Amino acid sequence: MNQPIMIGVDIGTTGIRSVAYCLDGSTAAIATEEYPLFTDQSGGAEQDADTIIMAMEAVVSRTVQLLQHEEAIQVKGLALSSALHSFLAVGEDGRPLSRLMTWADTRGQIYLEDVKDKLDTQALYRRTGCPIHPMYPLLKIYWLKNQQPAIFLKTAWFSSIKDYAFHRLTGQRVVDRSLASASGCYNLQTLEWDSEVLELLGISQQTLPKVVATTTQYPLQAKIAARLGLPADLPVVIGAGDGMLANVGVGAVKPGQINITIGTSGAIRMAADQPATDEKGRTWCYNLAEGRWMLGGAINNGGVSFRWIRDKFAETEQRVAEKLGLDSYSLLANYAQKVPAGANGLILLPFFTGERAPYWNADARGILFGLTLNHDKRHIIRAVLEGICYRMKSVLISLEELTGTAQEIRVSGSFTRSEVWLQILSDVLGREISLPNVEEGAAFGAAILGFYTIGLLPSIDITADMVGIKKVFIPNQVNVEKYKQLYTIYEKIYWNSQETFSLIANYQRNEMDG
Numbered sequence: 235m236n237q238p239i240m241i242g243v244d245i246g247t248t249g250i251r252s253v254a255y256c257l258d259g260s261t262a263a264i265a266t267e268e269y270p271l272f273t274d275q276s277g278g279a280e281q282d283a284d285t286i287i288m289a290m291e292a293v294v295s296r297t298v299q300l301l302q303h304e305e306a307i308q309v310k311g312l313a314l315s316s317a318l319h320s321f322l323a324v325g326e327d328g329r330p331l332s333r334l335m336t337w338a339d340t341r342g343q344i345y346l347e348d349v350k351d352k353l354d355t356q357a358l359y360r361r362t363g364c365p366i367h368p369m370y371p372l373l374k375i376y377w378l379k380n381q382q383p384a385i386f387l388k389t390a391w392f393s394s395i396k397d398y399a400f401h402r403l404t405g406q407r408v409v410d411r412s413l414a415s416a417s418g419c420y421n422l423q424t425l426e427w428d429s430e431v432l433e434l435l436g437i438s439q440q441t442l443p444k445v446v447a448t449t450t451q452y453p454l455q456a457k458i459a460a461r462l463g464l465p466a467d468l469p470v471v472i473g474a475g476d477g478m479l480a481n482v483g484v485g486a487v488k489p490g491q492i493n494i495t496i497g498t499s500g501a502i503r504m505a506a507d508q509p510a511t512d513e514k515g516r517t518w519c520y521n522l523a524e525g526r527w528m529l530g531g532a533i534n535n536g537g538v539s540f541r542w543i544r545d546k547f548a549e550t551e552q553r554v555a556e557k558l559g560l561d562s563y564s565l566l567a568n569y570a571q572k573v574p575a576g577a578n579g580l581i582l583l584p585f586f587t588g589e590r591a592p593y594w595n596a597d598a599r600g601i602l603f604g605l606t607l608n609h610d611k612r613h614i615i616r617a618v619l620e621g622i623c624y625r626m627k628s629v630l631i632s633l634e635e636l637t638g639t640a641q642e643i644r645v646s647g648s649f650t651r652s653e654v655w656l657q658i659l660s661d662v663l664g665r666e667i668s669l670p671n672v673e674e675g676a677a678f679g680a681a682i683l684g685f686y687t688i689g690l691l692p693s694i695d696i697t698a699d700m701v702g703i704k705k706v707f708i709p710n711q712v713n714v715e716k717y718k719q720l721y722t723i724y725e726k727i728y729w730n731s732q733e734t735f736s737l738i739a740n741y742q743r744n745e746m747d748g
Contacts, residue, residue: 238690239308241297242681243290244476244674245316245395247271247336247498250286252293253674254301254309255681257690259700263300264674265293271336276746277368277596279338279587283322283330286395287402291461298463309464312403312454313684314473315676316396318416318520318532321374323389324398331385334395335374337499338534340588341381342373343596344743349376352434360511361421361428363519367594369534370418375435389441396473397443403470404452409443412474412528415521420445422509422519448474448523449687471684477501477532478522479679480646482694484670485701487526490641492633494626494659494667495675496649500536502629503528504637516592516632523683523694529637531591531629535600536622537648539584540566543618547611567654570616575661575713576720577613579604582621583727588739589625592632593728597739603727619655620717623662624724630663643667644703646675653707661713662721671704 237256244251249268256262267289272280298306319337322330335341346368349355355366364370368377371392379386393401394417397409414420414427419435419442421428427442449471456466473479477495481503486493492504506527509519517531544552544562551569555562581603588596602617634640645667649655660667672678678697685691 236304236308238310238685239301239305240310240681240684241294241312242674242677242679242684243294243312243314244677244680245286245290245314245399246476247317247338250289250293251674251677252290252297253677253681254297254305255678257685259672259678262305263297265296265300267293271338272333273338274746275742277340277343277588277743279336279340280333281336283334283395283398286334287399290399291458294462294464306463309468310690311451311469311471311684311688313471313680313687314396314400315476315479315680316394316399316413318413318475318477319369319371320395321371322393322395322398323378323385324391324393325388326390328401330398331388332382337369338587339374340368340596342368342377343588345373345376345380346596349373349434353430356515358428358430359515361423362418362431363415363422363509363511364418365515365518365594366418367590368596369590370416372418372431372435375437379435392437392442400470400472403454403458405455406452407443408446408450408472410448410450410472410474411445411521412448412478414445416475416518422521446472448472448683451687469688471680471687473680473683474522475520476676477503477530478520478528479683480675481505481528482522482679482682482697483675483677483701484644484646484672485697485699486642486644487695487698491698492630492640492643493675494643494645495647496536496622496626497647498536498538499532499534500622500626500647501530501532502626502633503530504633504640506637510636512632512636514632515594517636518591530633533622533625533629534587534590535584535625539582539586539618539622542586543615547614561651564652566615567619567652569612570619571654573612573616575658575710576716577616577620578608579720580609580613580617581720581724581727582614582617583724584618584621584625591629595735597735598728599735599738601727601731619658620662620720623659624721626659627662627721628725644670646670646672656707657710660707660709662717664709664714664718666709667707668703669705669707671702
């Protein structure tokens with residue numbers, strides 16, 4: 235018997251995926267597409283919004299084509315997920331006035347102290363749930379106002395990539411509450427745009443989209459439907475941020491359940507019934523749905539660090555992997571397995587694009603510490619994987635100080651394809667971690683939210699029972715002890731480098747200007 239189908243669309247940082255899910259959680263079809271991320275030494279990390287829209291249409295259309303005829307007529311809607319903290323200035327005609335600034339864009343760092351002088355940032359954090367940091371749209375708008383005033387004055391509305399995509403699909407100019415709560419501009423207490431932030435930025439409520447529930451739906455426009463091969467008026471559910479939906483997708487939806495995601499970036503999140511902020515300002519608090527919040531912290535440098543080592547130092551391995559029909563990342567992970575835990579004392583601080591949680595230092599820069607003549611490429615690869623896991627440990631410590639010890643840790647994201655990396659994470663944390671039998675967490679979470687919105691599921695909590703566990707990784711106690719020693723050294727390197735982080739970051743920015 236044919237089941238109802240929901241297409242979950244996940245707009246990521248470096249690519250987009252469209253997955254057709256049946257009501258029982260099985261996958262009927264999947265399509266993916268990549269697009270470029272434009273970065274420079276000034277901290278810019280931009281994308282072309284219309285390229286992403288074209289990719290979205292391409293993957294949804296391909297997904298529909300991959301379905302059997304009997305399946306295609308069972309499609310009940312589209313539901314969206316996207317990376318958080320993106321920012322786009324849109325003109326009166328609905329077209330972008332500039333490139334999309336992604337979460338990784340840190341150019342607003344130059345105005346951080348200026349904003350701190352004008353606002354009580356601790357009070358702002360308690361109101362918005364967002365520590366002051368250039369990744370948030372608050373500082374991106376402030377940067378645009380000061381650096382590109384002509385574009386700022388021409389802007390009709392400020393958008394995220396998902397708002398822009400939803401507008402193209404439905405014609406509606408709205409933002410879901412999860413993305414709004416991850417902007418640094420939204421007051422979690424009043425559930426509206428923060429008046430003090432609007433005054434600082436010199437903008438009105440009308441310049442920002444209307445905030446709606448993550449379960450809001452509007453019909454697909456006929457002209458878009460024809461291109462996608464879908465019926466006009468098909469419900470399009472606005473959905474939520476990819477991090478929150480990844481928790482839904484892997485079944486980590488109840489208090490005490492943590493989801494660790496490593497994709498391009500990385501994050502740790504726990505569901506909560508009430509909003510909560512950290513006295514030390516280390517974690518964030520975003521809204522998922524009515525009465526459901528996500529507490530956690532995200533790092534800038536997850537899989538992007540692994541991509542760096544692959545692209546810059548492993549061209550030969552990439553060619554070998556291609557000839558053998560292997561995944562190049564899997565080949566590199568196997569290299570890492572050839573050296574012992576701790577990479578013989580080689581430590582990487584993977585701050586290639588500054589850093590977010592738990593210390594929120596956009597001036598932080600990468601450090602490879604402990605190099606000797608005995609280290610080779612394999613050690614550096616392992617140090618990269620371990621360094622990312624040290625980052626996740628620092629976030630987990632901060633989150634559990636706020637929420638208490640987690641009862642279960644589940645994982646999601648592209649790093650789950652590597653058992654080597656998963657074991658390293660278990661050893662670094664000294665905790666058991668559970669690998670769910672779901673490949674695409676955020677896209678599946680979007681589909682679940684879509685099914686719930688149109689009344690085909692009673693609750694998003696159902697994924698806690700729908701999602702099974704494929705494998706549990708148990709920490710190796712010998713490695714756990716090694717990593718405890720190295721993590722202490724790692725923390726000392728970080729705190730001893732504060733002044734030099736600022737000096738080198740300023741030097742790099744001046745080099746770009748010069």
